[in-house]
Amino acid sequence: MYAITRRSARQGPAQPKRNNLFSVAHSLLASPSPNRGNPNSFRIHICKSHTSIPYLCPTREEKKKMLRHAAHRLASRAAAAGSGSISRRALATAHAPAEAGEDPAFVEAWKKVTAIIEPPQTPMSAMKPRPPTPASIPSKLTVNFVLPYKSEITNKEVDMVMVPATTGLMGILPGHVSTIAELKPGVMSVHEGNDVTKYFVSSGFAFIHANSITDVVAVEAVPLDQIDQSLVQKGLAEFTAKLGSASTDLKKAEAQIGVDVHSALNAALTG
Template identity: 60%
Template sequence: MYRHASRLLIRSSSSSASGGRAGGGGGGARAAFSTDVPAPATEDTGFVEAWRKVAPSLEPPKTPSAFMKPRPPTPSSIPSKLTVNFVLPYQSEISNKEVDMVIIPATTGQMGVLPGHVATIAELKPGLLSVHEGMSLVQKGLADFTQKLNSATTDLEKAEAQIGVDVHSALNAALTG
């Protein structure tokens, strides 16, 4: 009985969306996509009313809009600090720490992450993860040359940027001990 009720609901909603024509008829109805903005809850009231007419003893099913949360607003400016969480399987080493830069060992080389860094997927390699709380001149230079190395297009640009990364890494290691 309930399968029949759901079939009737689907049939009635699809025929009303297609303008009552058999086969859809292309009456201006378009398919919904997962990237569309979720519909407000008021549009679900028609479905709930139809459900209560067909199956008054059953609670109506939840629609996707009941589970979707509104997307958080996108910040208009680059944040000044980077929030870091470093979690191991058995404990949390760093939790919600505000830092200026994190240097991560990746298979493509050292990757410096600054506030406002673009989302990146990279294969990590075993190595030392550096968390920097203060931005000194040497660390800014390292971040600049790391960015130049990643965006270099010619061999000359890559060589110059790699020299800059090596020099600033050595200076940073000497200063931090």
């Protein structure tokens, strides 16, 4: 590739080689081409900047052809993945091994290197076996609710759990499909017969397993009956004022978080 440069009168006469190159390119564009009517032919584009390099640009028909090939390849890969021995359902919790143990591939690779030294213990060897997925849907849901500094609920069998997911209020019953749900500020309720225990959670995640076990991990949570509504309204007014007077993006973000949390607290107490 040669650079094609247009020179002004101030810069003096251009070199003969550059003039010849520009003349040839200009003649190619101006003269009729035998491939001008071919929709699959390429066009030569010359940028009008000070220094540029001519490049080949596919025509519209060529682009459509490439898109059709890409869609066909994606469909072929999806069909091959669905018909193979490994499918998407293999990633579900129900298909994970129930027994904990060593990774056989790692042990085999280790023995090929050295046979006199035992393979090291991995974290998987210290894990407890995962409870097997029952053949039928159980009548109770096992819940674990933990915070960074304590465990609020441990292996408790309940009827239902409601969590404030970012997609909306989510009800979790026994036999729920495997799901990972991100939590937003709101009320989490644990239903056990006629007893309902409510917590306000700031954020976190809910891990719903196929074996009717749900793990809820929250950044901060407090029983709803221990929240002072007057302090909530005071904090909401303060953060609203900070949001209106924030001068930087950081201060605006901090104030917005405070407004969201206190608004959710106020809605939980009044609603």
